[in-house]
Amino acid sequence: MPKIIILNVGTAHxxxxxxxxxxxxxRSGWRHAWxxxxxxxIVSPVAVDGDFLRYLAGTMGFDPDTVTVLSRERLVxxxxxxxxxxxxxxxxxxxxxxxxxxxPCFWTQGVADLAxxxxxxxxxxxxxxxxxGSDLLNRKTHFRQFAxxxxxxxxxxxxxxxxxxxxxxxxxxxxxxxxxxxxxxxGAGGLGNLTLTRGETGPLPGSRETLKVGDDLPALADEVWxxxxxxxxxxxVVESYHSSTRQFYLEYVIGDDGVPxxxxxxxxxxxxxxxxxxxxxxxxxxxxxxxxxxxLSAQAVHHSLRLAELTAQVGYRGHINxxxxxxxxxDLVFNEVNARWGGGLVAxxxxxxxxxxxxxxxxxxxxVRDVPPAPLDAVLRTLxxxxxxxxxxxxxxxxxxACDPSLVTPMECLVVGATRDRVREIEAQLRKALA
Numbered sequence: 001m002p003k004i005i006i007l008n009v010g011t012a013h014x015x016x017x018x019x020x021x022x023x024x025x026x027r028s029g030w031r032h033a034w035x036x037x038x039x040x041x042i043v044s045p046v047a048v049d050g051d052f053l054r055y056l057a058g059t060m061g062f063d064p065d066t067v068t069v070l071s072r073e074r075l076v077x078x079x080x081x082x083x084x085x086x087x088x089x090x091x092x093x094x095x096x097x098x099x100x101x102x103x104p105c106f107w108t109q110g111v112a113d114l115a116x117x118x119x120x121x122x123x124x125x126x127x128x129x130x131x132x133g134s135d136l137l138n139r140k141t142h143f144r145q146f147a148x149x150x151x152x153x154x155x156x157x158x159x160x161x162x163x164x165x166x167x168x169x170x171x172x173x174x175x176x177x178x179x180x181x182x183x184x185x186x187g188a189g190g191l192g193n194l195t196l197t198r199g200e201t202g203p204l205p206g207s208r209e210t211l212k213v214g215d216d217l218p219a220l221a222d223e224v225w226x227x228x229x230x231x232x233x234x235x236x237v238v239e240s241y242h243s244s245t246r247q248f249y250l251e252y253v254i255g256d257d258g259v260p261x262x263x264x265x266x267x268x269x270x271x272x273x274x275x276x277x278x279x280x281x282x283x284x285x286x287x288x289x290x291x292x293x294x295x296l297s298a299q300a301v302h303h304s305l306r307l308a309e310l311t312a313q314v315g316y317r318g319h320i321n322x323x324x325x326x327x328x329x330x331d332l333v334f335n336e337v338n339a340r341w342g343g344g345l346v347a348x349x350x351x352x353x354x355x356x357x358x359x360x361x362x363x364x365x366x367x368v369r370d371v372p373p374a375p376l377d378a379v380l381r382t383l384x385x386x387x388x389x390x391x392x393x394x395x396x397x398x399x400x401x402a403c404d405p406s407l408v409t410p411m412e413c414l415v416v417g418a419t420r421d422r423v424r425e426i427e428a429q430l431r432k433a434l435a
Contacts, residue, residue: 002039004090004103006111008076009045009341014286031412033069033347035103037064041093043081046072049405051376057371059390060353068093078110087117092117105341107134107318125317135309137320137339140183140237151307152334157239167221169198170237174213180240181207184228194224195241205247205270206236206335207277242333244325248290250300251321251342252308258317260308262301264348264360265290271370284343285367285412286419287420288351290359292326299332300324307337319345343367347414348402355395355416363395366415366423373407374434376400384434388426390416398430 007029033048034056035313042048048069057064070089072080080086101122104111108203128134138309141159146427148154156173160166164192166182173180178199184192185247195207212297213220228236247268249411269284270356292300322344324334347367351359383389383398399414413430416424 001099001101002041003035003037003101003103004041004043004094005032005035006043006076006081006102006114006375007045008078008081008104008108008111013398031346032105032341034060034350036060036062036067036402038066039098040066041068041070041090043076043086044069045075045088046073047071049376052400052403055376057378057401060350070307078108078113080371080373081110081114082117087114090114090118094120104375106138107316107339108132109137123317124258125254125315128315128317133315134318134339136314137316137337139185139234140187140336141185141234143337144237146310146337147307147334150310152303152307153332155239155242155335157331159235160238161235163218163221163225166225166236166238167218170221171217173240174198176240177242179210181239181241182224182228183237183239183268185233185235185237192228194228196220196224196243203239203272203279203281205244205281207267207280209210224364240333242325242327242331244327245330246290246296247291247309247323248292248300248325249321249323249342249344250290251319251348252304252344253319254308254312254317256317258312260305260312260320262305263319264288264342265292265300266342266344266347267291283369285369287423288347288365288367289342291420296326296330296332303332303334305364307334311337311339330393350399350414351416352392354392363416363418364420364423366420366427367401367409368413368415368430370411371411371430371434373404373409373411376403376405378401378432379411382433383430386429388430388433396422396426398426 009029030046033042036042053064086115102115107129108245109130109132112126115126156176158169160169170180179195179197181195182192191208193207195204195210196212196213197210201210202210250265253263254260266286266288267290270281271284273282307322308320316339319341321338323336325334347365351365355363388398390399396417401412403411415423415426417426
């Protein structure tokens with residue numbers, strides 16, 4: 001069954017720019033072309049380079065000429081999907097009588113409208129999407145409400161809807177750890193989060209900047225409100241900030257039958273920026289699967305499944321990612337949910353297609369997001385010469401997940417090996433070869 005893969009990979013609020021396709025989150029849309037199979041259509045915010053598509057298709061074993069990329073070099077918004085020229089082109093591409101299915105990153109109102117306009121068979125969850133139901137599951141304020149209702153362990157916190165409430169929330173939650181995190185209602189990748197502390201103001205995981213709490217708390221609250229709240233905001237979330245020993249996610253897909261199926265898990269890797277003046281940490285990538293202690297893993301699955309079941313009961317169908325941490329004291333704390341593809345889903349999909357179901361029992365994968373940019377042909381040549389490219393015979397090696405032909409943003413690779421130590425060894429060889 002061919003797919004229309006819709007790379008609506010960021011919300012307007014998170015990206016802040018409705019027309020540009022140069023935002024890093026959007027440029028990383030190239031990585032989602034790896035979902036493609038024979039006969040698929042990719043609706044992308046950026047054109048996918050022909051050499052890259054040939055490399056991808058050759059690796060996965062299909063003819064690249066059977067895949068169509070539809071792009072207008074702009075963000076894939078609902079307005080874009082409903083535009084006459086995009087609807088017309090998709091109508092022509094899908095007028096072959098095949099049983100097409102939609103695979104969007106976000107199940108938005110526009111995706112539901114697109115299904116109706118193209119005459120794609122109705123599926124469970126479209127009615128929920130048509131009423132913007134997914135908005136309930138992609139806001140930080142709503143997460144605390146849903147998670148509290150499902151009984152998940154949460155950090156001490158509250159929702160603030162005015163600068164006055166924000167100041168009171170900061171004052172209330174700051175004493176527990178000496179630091180609070182203030183979260184924008186609809187942000188991506190920690191870009192909408194600020195930490196406020198009475199301690200040192202160095203970079204912290206999950207935050208774009210750490211500010212010092214002084215004597216004038218109302219003035220600080222006004223400053224933070226102005227930085228994070230806008231007309232789209234339903235408020236800000238204030239939580240006590242806990243240092244963590246592990247940051248991880250669990251990903252499920254909720255099928256048409258309303259039953260959540262566990263897909264994958266992963267741990268987030270961060271490092272200090274080489275620039276000592278940087279206010280945030282560098283996101284290195286994800287380790288898949290998450291290597292959690294047995295008791296912590298069981299608790300995480302138990303609680304996250306309850307939340308996934310709750311979202312299914314309200315009508316959502318599709319992918320859902322639930323983020324959590326293990327605190328320095330060993331406690332499990334959940335901090336976010338996103339009703340969309342997770343950052344590790346592409347790696348999971350590649351591994352499952354090439355290594356088989358249950359690959360995580362035998363292999364470890366790691367995404368590496370901070371590889372210096374280089375021309376694709378040169379990188380692929382180096383991988384072959386150094387025998388680092390993925391080999392079906394050895395079931396290990398490196399994939400180029402995404403690259404920027406303008407050589408501005410870093411390249412992202414996927415490293416696969418039998419153990420985490422082996423993956424780190426291959427990663428070190430990759431960095432040395434491309435240095």
